[in-house]
Amino acid sequence: MRDLLLRGIVPDRDLRVVYVQATELARLGRMLHGLAPTSAAIFGEALAAGLVLAALQKDDTRVNLHLRVDGPLGGLLVDADTHGNVRGRVRQPQVNFPGDVAAARRAALGGGGTLSVLRDLGTGEFYRGSVEIGAGTLTQHLRTYFTESEQVDTAFDVALLPAGKEPLGVVAAILVQKLPEGDAAALQAMRARVAAGALPAALEQGLAPAAVAAAVAGAGLEVLEEREVAYRCHCSRERALNAVSALGTEGIASVLAQPSAERQVAIDCEFCRQSYVFGEQELRDVARRLAPGASGGGGMARA
16 A cells, blocks of 8 residues: 555544655655664654654655664654655664564663654744653653643554564554634544554555544544655755865865775765765865855855
8 A cells, every 4th residue: 555644634533644655755754764674663653653753744844753772772763744755874784683572662762761752834944842751662752742841632653563474564554633612522432432542453454544543533534635645855965065065165175085996975865875976076166165255155054
């Protein structure tokens, strides 16, 4: 089943619903970063959650989910936008605890840290909300975030189901939030369904996305939108060249002073592992543009 994001409402109870299926993109993220099983599970959980958070944004904006923990994973960063694109990185990719997956995810995060969400407000301004966290899974920490930082009544869950030998058999997330005039009792009932395992139970039945969402949100769900989601990075050679300019004229001169075969700079994207290599001539061009008084130098330094 393809990866997708579904947005809907339950109009008679004034609730909004976001459902994300992120199986293939979670597997791609695992492959790109060479993740061990526990790191991969937490990263898949984070990618799905990032897409849910982005679905709450205004159009043409993005959101960052940032986790710092004292456990072996160290932390992670997920960057998602309102067009269904998501990417990220994990601080320690080779974390693995055999046995129960949920217990492994808790152990990898440790007993303390900070979860923060940076939102693009679409006006050139940004808002960061954060919470201190203890022991638990990323999903549990996000529930704390919605309650303490955003202070919005929310039912939220991320499910990771194996399929045979594939630990990322299905990766999915759901969020139900009460709108200003929403039914608080109905939202509480959905939290109870989440706690009872409604999301993984619906996924195990092989239900269609709308039916999975309805299994948590209840009868009366109206689907407003379905769109594709994917692990996509917006890095480019031009952006990498901007990173080269950060070396400054002295840094570039140091590279150009090396033996001929070593006069190059490689910039590796930390989100998709794409490598951009810039040779001697390109480095000389950058150095000329950065030189004091050079035409266009200031613009490139700010890019």
